[in-house]
C-alpha cells in the first residue's frame with residue numbers, strides 16, 4: 001500500500017532537514033515502512049530541537065541573559081537588513097578629536113552607525129590610551145553610550161609582541177604563540193594581559209550595573225602573516241590552542257560572560273582555508289572576515305563574493321552569525337564606491353554588519369568613511385537610503 005505524504009510547510013530548518021533526508025516531494029509515494037521511519041525521525045528531531053532551544057546558543061555557556069538577548073537580536077536582524085559599522089566612530093574623525101556626540105558618519109548622513117568598532121591595543125601594557133590615541137577611560141564611556149543608544153560594540157586587539165616588546169606587526173620570529181601557550185615561557189605574563197582585558201570588559205556596565213554585551217574579535221586576520229599570531233608565525237594547532245586558552249581563561253577563570261566571540265580571518269580563497277585554523281563551534285559565535293579594496297574593484301568584489309559565500313554557507317550549517325568584520329577603500333578615491341562597488345556586492349547576502357575602518361586623525365590618508373565635503377559623501381548617502389541598511393537615528 002502507498003500513501004501520499006504532504007510537503008511540510010517551509011518553516012524551520014528542521015523541516016527542511018527532514019525533507020532532505022526522506023527526499024519528500026509533492027507527488028512521490030511512500031510505503032508504510034518509509035512513513036513510519038519518517039514519523040520517528042520527525043519525533044526524534046523535534047525532541048532534539050526542543051532540547052537545544054533551552055540551551056544557550058552561545059559558545060560561552062555562562063553567557064549573561066543580556067548577551068543571549070544581543071545574540072538573539074543579531075540573529076533576528078539578519079533577516080531585516082545589514083548594519084553599518086565604523087571603527088572609532090565617536091572618538092575622532094577628520095579634523096576633530098573627542099568632541100561629544102560627534103561622528104563623521106553622523107555629520108554626513110544625519111545618523112549614527114549601528115555598530116561601533118573599538119581597539120584594545122596597548123591596554124596590555126597598562127597604557128592609559130590605545131595605539132590610536134583613544135583613552136581607555138573614554139572608550140568605556142563611548143561603549144556605554146553606544147549601548148544606551150541601541151548600538152553594538154565590537155572590540156579588536158592588536159596586542160604587542162610579548163617576546164620582543166615590539167608591536168602586533170612585529171613578526172621577526174615565529175615562536176611568540178608557542179611561548180604564550182601553557183608551559184611556555186610567557187604563559188604567565190600573557191595571562192596577566194588577559195586579566196587586564198577582563199578588567200576592561202567587566203567595567204562595561206549599564207545603569208543598573210549589569211555587564212554590557214559586546215562582540216570580541218581577538219587574533220584577527222590570522223590567515224595573513226602580518227601579525228605575530230599569523231599563518232606563518234604559528235601552526236594551525238597553536239593558533240587554535242591560543243584561541244581556546246583565551247576563551248577558557250576569560251569565560252571560566254575570569255567569568256567574563258558578556259562577550260560574543262567573533263572569528264575573523266583575512267579574506268581567503270576557499271572554505272578549507274577558512275576553517276583550517278577554526279577553533280570549533282563551541283568557541284565561536286560569529287563568522288567574519290576582513291577584506292579591503294587594495295587592487296581593482298573587480299578583484300575586491302570577487303573577493304567579497306567568495307568570502308561572503310563561505311561565511312553565509314558555514315553560518316547556516318553551524319548556526320552562527322556571518323559578518324564582514326572590516327572593509328573599505330582607503331581615502332575612498334572613487335565617487336561610486338558605496339553604491340557601485342560595496343553595497344551591490346554585500347547586499348546580496350544575509351550578513352549581520354559591515355564595519356568601515358577608522359578615519360584616522362593621526363594619518364592624513366588613512367580614512368574609510370566619508371566626512372563632510374568629501375567627494376564620496378553623496379554616494380554614501382545614496383547607499384544608506386536603502387531600507388536594508390541599518391543605522392541608528
Ligand code: BMA
Pocket residue numbers: 119121131132158358363366
Ligand atoms: C590598522 C591601522 C593602524 C591602527 C591599527 C589598529 O589597520 O589603522 O593605524 O593602529 O589598525 O587600530
